[in-house]
Amino acid sequence: MTQVSSRVADDVRFVAKADYLKTLTALRDEGFEMCVDLTAVDYLTHPGRNIAPEVLGQIVLERFEVVVNLLSLSQRRRVRLRMQIAESDTVIDSAFDLYPGTEAMEREVFDMFGIKFNGHPDLTRILMPEDWQGHPLRKDYGAGNIPVQFKGAAS
Amino acid sequence: MTATENIVESQDAVITAAGTNEGRQELQLRKDVSAKEILRGSGAVLRMSESEVAALAGTQSEDQTMIINMGPQHPSTHGVLRLMLELNGETVLRCKPVIGYLHTGMEKTGESLTFMQGGTNVTRMDYASPLNNELVFAMTTEKLLGIDQDIPERAVWIRMLLSELNRISSHLLFMATNGMDIGAVSMMLYGFREREEVLRFFQKVTGLRMNHNFIRPGGVAADLPAGWRDEVLNLLDALPARLAEYEILMTGQPIWRERLQGVGVITRDEAIALSATGPILRSTGLSWDLRRDMPYLRYDKVEFDVIIGSYGDAFDRYSIRLNEIRESMRIVRQVLDAMPQGDYRIQDKKVTPPPRGRIDESMEALIHHFKIFTEGFKVPEGEAYVAIESPRGEIACYIASDGSATPYRMHVRAPSFINIQTMPLMMRGGLVADAVAVISSVDPVLGEVDR
Numbered sequence: 001m002t003q004v005s006s007r008v009a010d011d012v013r014f015v016a017k018a019d020y021l022k023t024l025t026a027l028r029d030e031g032f033e034m035c036v037d038l039t040a041v042d043y044l045t046h047p048g049r050n051i052a053p054e055v056l057g058q059i060v061l062e063r064f065e066v067v068v069n070l071l072s073l074s075q076r077r078r079v080r081l082r083m084q085i086a087e088s089d090t091v092i093d094s095a096f097d098l099y100p101g102t103e104a105m106e107r108e109v110f111d112m113f114g115i116k117f118n119g120h121p122d123l124t125r126i127l128m129p130e131d132w133q134g135h136p137l138r139k140d141y142g143a144g145n146i147p148v149q150f151k152g153a154a155s
Numbered sequence: 156m157t158a159t160e161n162i163v164e165s166q167d168a169v170i171t172a173a174g175t176n177e178g179r180q181e182l183q184l185r186k187d188v189s190a191k192e193i194l195r196g197s198g199a200v201l202r203m204s205e206s207e208v209a210a211l212a213g214t215q216s217e218d219q220t221m222i223i224n225m226g227p228q229h230p231s232t233h234g235v236l237r238l239m240l241e242l243n244g245e246t247v248l249r250c251k252p253v254i255g256y257l258h259t260g261m262e263k264t265g266e267s268l269t270f271m272q273g274g275t276n277v278t279r280m281d282y283a284s285p286l287n288n289e290l291v292f293a294m295t296t297e298k299l300l301g302i303d304q305d306i307p308e309r310a311v312w313i314r315m316l317l318s319e320l321n322r323i324s325s326h327l328l329f330m331a332t333n334g335m336d337i338g339a340v341s342m343m344l345y346g347f348r349e350r351e352e353v354l355r356f357f358q359k360v361t362g363l364r365m366n367h368n369f370i371r372p373g374g375v376a377a378d379l380p381a382g383w384r385d386e387v388l389n390l391l392d393a394l395p396a397r398l399a400e401y402e403i404l405m406t407g408q409p410i411w412r413e414r415l416q417g418v419g420v421i422t423r424d425e426a427i428a429l430s431a432t433g434p435i436l437r438s439t440g441l442s443w444d445l446r447r448d449m450p451y452l453r454y455d456k457v458e459f460d461v462i463i464g465s466y467g468d469a470f471d472r473y474s475i476r477l478n479e480i481r482e483s484m485r486i487v488r489q490v491l492d493a494m495p496q497g498d499y500r501i502q503d504k505k506v507t508p509p510p511r512g513r514i515d516e517s518m519e520a521l522i523h524h525f526k527i528f529t530e531g532f533k534v535p536e537g538e539a540y541v542a543i544e545s546p547r548g549e550i551a552c553y554i555a556s557d558g559s560a561t562p563y564r565m566h567v568r569a570p571s572f573i574n575i576q577t578m579p580l581m582m583r584g585g586l587v588a589d590a591v592a593v594i595s596s597v598d599p600v601l602g603e604v605d606r
Contacts, residue, residue: 010540012538033427034427036432036549037540037551037553037566039566041555049555049557050536067553069553073427100428101430101573101576104573104575104576112262124179127605130179130180137262137263137564
């Protein structure tokens with residue numbers, strides 16, 4: 001785990017995917033009671049993202065990034081974790097057992113990015129229809145390229 | 156084969172044909188789920204005890220219970236929220252919210268709008284408190300630009316004024332819908348009447364009743380109009396008497412208390428575990444308000460109390476919101492006294508278009524004006540997360556920028572989306588009529604849930 005002091009002075013940490021749950025457990029014991037937000041970013045067309053190498057350490061930047069914001073109510077403090085998810089292996093452990101509040105957020109990330117959460121109790125699409133194809137917030141999704149189909153027209 | 160099974164089979168066929176394997180979003184029949192799944196499912200770890208689950212799974216025969224749909228078209232579900240309830244008679248055993256009916260891909264849309272235009276997008280998410288959405292988007296953009304400390308004082312105080320008035324209007328809307336849901340139908344008229352007064356002020360200031368796009372990166376779109384102070388004072392003078400009416404109509408009324416007290420109870424640990432914020436968290440007795448605990452704007456310069464409840468029930472959430480209106484009025488009075496003179500937007504040529512007068516006399520100003528509105532301004536690479544207290548809880552904006560004029564990724568942490576997760580817990584074991592009270596007390600805005 002590597003500590004960052006970014007220009008905008010948030011507490012941001014890059015965490016290896018394998019250490020994700022271990023780090024979450026440690027942080028929860030440290031007093032971060034609430035997982036306030038969980039989202040993801042698809043860095044397909046912006047792979048570099050301008051991060052100093054000493055900040056990254058051993059971490060290799062990948063296409064997807066899961067971003068978790070934890071909040072400590074007792075210490076009035078926030079921390080942000082960034083986990084790299086490779087395109088070839090879009091699976092990460094679910095934080096559900098530590099923070100049940102991540103249930104809907106993980107489902108949303110799955111729906112929008114196709115990142116699977118290992119151990120999530122009900123990993124189904126949440127915002128899109130269940131028979132929807134593709135994951136809309138991916139950069140190669142091609143919004144606007146969906147062919148409009150008219151009733152009875154030969155496709 | 157029964158009719159239900161037929162439907163289930165045909166749904167499965169559709170899903171397989173589409174090439175996805177995610178499965179069905181709906182609440183599953185009891186015979187299809189194991190005890191472990193119920194325990195960890197939509198009735199999560201902290202939401203149901205193991206003994207309760209053991210009693211639920213398998214043992215009970217399916218014909219004693221039934222799964223019914225409440226919504227998406229139901230007057231008490233505040234928009235297009237669909238709840239699947241498993242009922243045993245009148246008692247709710249399990250509940251699963253099914254959402255997405257209002258999903259319009261606003262986060263995706265946000266990626267193709269410039270930072271200048273982004274406000275028009277985010278303001279439509281939580282349509283009951285649009286100014287708070289704009290505020291959090293503007294603050295995140297400013298943080299990325301590194302100008303968050305340079306916003307002129309007057310702009311900051313105008314933002315606070317509007318944010319608090321918006322909190323008042325949002326809570327008044329809650330009073331209206333909550334009253335209607337519980338059966339105090341005249342309350343709906345009163346709530347909307349008072350809210351309209353606030354919206355009329357917004358119209359005078361921003362030009363629109365809703366979806367203002369008034370708070371923009373760098374400040375606000377325009378200065379307050381002449382006579383704004385009297386308008387606000389009229390509002391502040393009129394409201395206390397109306398709130399006293401609400402107290403007579405609802406707070407002290409036995410039927411109202413019977414309908415809300417002890418209904419939809421949530422404990423502090425449960426609320427924290429389910430990431431609930433806002434009045435839901437405060438109703439459990441935890442004093443947490445970002446305005447006081449992680450101050451933004453100039454909330455550290457004003458005096459106000461954080462209202463908390465003690466039972467975590469629907470009545471607490473009702474009275475918290477009612478009293479938060481009073482606290483917001485207190486803040487607004489202080490804002491009136493403290494409102495400084497000066498610029499209403501930052502004089503940074505990069506983000507601020509030249510004033511109208513300059514366009515007539517200077518070609519460069521015209522070009523600058525044109526470019527800023529067509530191309531927008533570039534925002535340095537990086538990512539930022541800014542959270543503020545909206546009437547529903549913590550609303551936050553996460554923006555990743557790649558150095559261009561549009562956000563690379565724009566995510567809004569919508570409080571209603573997260574708070575909806577508390578519904579299955581609050582409804583369990585209650586009556587269907589109480590479920591209505593629970594939905595109402597969570598006060599979800601579906602535009603924000605589905606984005």
